[in-house]
Amino acid sequence: MEYIKGFTFGWMSKKGDFLKPEARDSLRLLKERTAINTVIFALAALQDTPQSTEIDFSGDHMVSDEELIGMIQYARSLGLRTILKPTVNVRNGTWRAHINFFDLDVPNEPTWGEWFESYTRYQCHYALIAEGTHCEMLIVGCEMVQAERREQEWRRLIEEVRKNYRGLISYNTDKYQEDHVKWWDAVDVISSSGYYPMEDWDNQLERIEKVILTYNKPFFFAEAGCMSRTGSSSIPNDWSIKGKVNLEEQAQYYKVMFEKTRSKEWVKGFALWDWSALLYDEEEAACDGGYGVYGKPAEKVIKDFYSSYSLPLKSTPSTDV
Template identity: 60%
Template sequence: MEFIKGYTFAPFSKKGSYQGEEAYASLELLKNRTGINFIILVPNGLQDTPQSEEICYTSNATVSDEELIDMIKYAKKIGLRVALKPTVNCKNGTWRAHINFFDEEVPCEPKWSKWFVSYTDFQLHYAKIAEETGCEMFIAGCEMVMSEHREEEWRNVISEIRGVYHGLVSYNTDKYQEHNVKWWDAVDVISSSGYYPISDWEKELDRIERVVNLYKKPFFFAEAGCMSVTGSKNVPNDWSIRGDIDLEGQAEWYERMFQTCSNRQWVSGYAIWSWSIKLYHEKNAMKNGSYEVYGKPAEIVIKKYYNEE
């Protein structure tokens, strides 16, 4: 697998977000400023609560198929490889990792079996688009931690995807979960969310390396990022942290990630989280505490390492 110098672009965008010049200009800016060769696009699926059985991907909360196809074509036109990662979220704000049902089905209670029917339909819709547009990778979900023990159902999802899509298939597990997924043999590429504390990278890479060696599959971080606020470099997965702006701490976190991973030949890339369509003015970067790196020291670090690969 070719090394991934990637970024997640405009995840969970609403209908109409990809229309107009702003979205295309932002993607081109991302490419020019960071040196990426790969983007992940994330169509949004929504269910009401973690125990809802139905997933909707046709509302105004999700970009239209036409917009998505046009954006894929444009990304390819400017020399980028593309992955689709259809991802389900809960309308009530509960993180998708907590989607869960009784393991033994009970009458009158929500069921895994019904949820997986809806989830498979959601994935297949976008897998067909990935096939039609020549996407280089399809990532069959993201951070679905409480579902990952349902091995038979996940194997069926992957099998159904392979029936309509013929590129590389991956699945994006969450941080600390790489060793808990027992069906990595079913995918072509192992991927995870690399939001690890700045001091823990060596330890966590040691653990992940054992998984990679066991399954003998390529691996990359399908998400990785750190906010530019005080304390984020120690708990980069906690998006709720609020505090003083710490641009150097964000840059230091990226430097540590790239430095430690560069010593592991089995790490085949990254897709940084994330780059928006509507960017703040560059002069305001020093006041921005989000995961965005536009105009911040971390952007320079990312481009430096991407240019070295």
């Protein structure tokens, strides 16, 4: 698999956002200023609560199919590879990792079967779009920690998706969960959210490598990044951390992450988090404490890495499993 020099684009974009000229300008700037070769379009369907079984992927909270297709086609006109990543959020703010149901069906209670029926419709809908627009990969879920134990349902979902899409299929597990998913053999590419503390990359890469050896599958970080906020480099997954804007800490995090992963031949790239379809003004970058890198020192760190990256000398993975 070719190395993924990627960025997640347009997260939480709403109906009509991709039709705005600013969105195309943003995608063009993303390529020019970070040297990506791949863009990941992440979508956010909604269910009302963690125990709701109906997933809404047709409301105004999502870009329309037509504008998504148009943006994918525009990305390809820029020479970018494209990955589609349909995810689900909970309307009441609960993190999707906590979507959960009884393991045994109980009368008058919502069931995993009902939820997966709706979730499969959702994934198959976008599988058809991914197929029609020649996306190189489809990521069929993200950080669904409680749901991951439902091995047979995931296997059936992937079988259904393959009826609609012929490209590579991945699943994006959460940080620290790489060695807990039991159905990695069903996907083509293993991926995870690499929000690891800056000082702990060596330990986590050693652990993940054992999973990759076991399944002999390509791997990349489908999410990774750090806010430009003091303290974020130690807990980069915490978007609610309080701290002063700190552009240098964000840049340093990227430097360390790239340094630690560059020598790992089995790490096949990143889909960094994240680049907005509707950017803040560049002069406001110094006051922005979020994950965005537009106009910040981290932007140059990323461009330098992506521009200069070449495959490392093939290393021999550790056999201490």
